[in-house]
Amino acid sequence: MSNNRLSCSIACKDRDETVHLLESICSSARVSNVIGSGPLLLSDIPESCRKSKTGVVLGIDEAGRGPVLGPMTYGCAFWNPDDQDLIPKGFTDSKQLDKNTRSSLFSSIKSCPSMGFVLRVLHASEISRNMLRADPYNLNAMSHDSAMEMVQAVLDAGVKIDTAYIDTVGIPESYQRKLEREFRGHEIKFVVEKKADANYAPCSAASVVAKVCRDSIVEAWTWSEPGFEPKDGKNYGSGYPSDPKCKSWMQNNMSGGVFCFPDFVRFSWAPAKLAVKAKGVKVQWKAEEEDDNGEKEDANQMKMNMFLQTVTKKGTVANQPKKRRRFDYFDKAKLNAITEVVNM
16 A cells, blocks of 8 residues: 555555655655656645635645756645644745754654645656657656646545645746646635745745755665765765766766766756766667668568568578677677566
């Protein structure tokens, strides 16, 4: 059931399960992989939130949008406004708080039975894959979709939402209209503003969830590449491209010219792109050959004459077309074609 809760937006059954799954997400990268999406965790739902007729107040904010290293995390926090006196005090933009204060506030969120929260993790591999596909899925679109995923998860848990405060990504008015279209009929009042995390307590609490969880994931990152041990360890600073420590770490940890970096790196960011272009193995895609009719041949397509033997006038069997020889690199690296993809 735990895995289902992380992939299907199912609310946790109680606070103990919430904390357990949260720790499993923040302690290592094992709940995600390079072919799937990162986890979405919906906490247990406070009883007062389920029973509220007028609806809860809810806030959404992100952390880690700019770094070239590590995940981007989205946090959401919600509560029944009638329980305002039971909600911890001191929430503000988490980026303006020191680490100890953020950690203390996050502990208060986890231990407060009147507060619910959601965490969505977009690992670097997910961001890279989406942005580098043939039809690019940009970071703004991913951010909007992540926010809508979390709102939908809360609604699916049977919670009515009165007002949602969201720190904007892009133009606030456009984003607000998009949210209103998506959730038409739910009578949610959306407040989308710049610096909403500094102005509205639910958004500030969401900022704390996002920031503390991202920091924990980055600090506890487990390398998914067998045998990879980075030079300088995890001395990569903030992970932002302008950070000298981050620049040095990336320069020292380009491991080979084919895969280049571990999946902790966002390959869609300019510093990674430029490094791969400069030092990566060049791949030349051979042009398809044309047949007598001017049509391009597909090297993988089976043809009828491949199943027939051609006999010469002397009665000997002519040689059949040979398969194209594999590149030496694949033999040296002992790489074989994938025959089956198994989800672990």
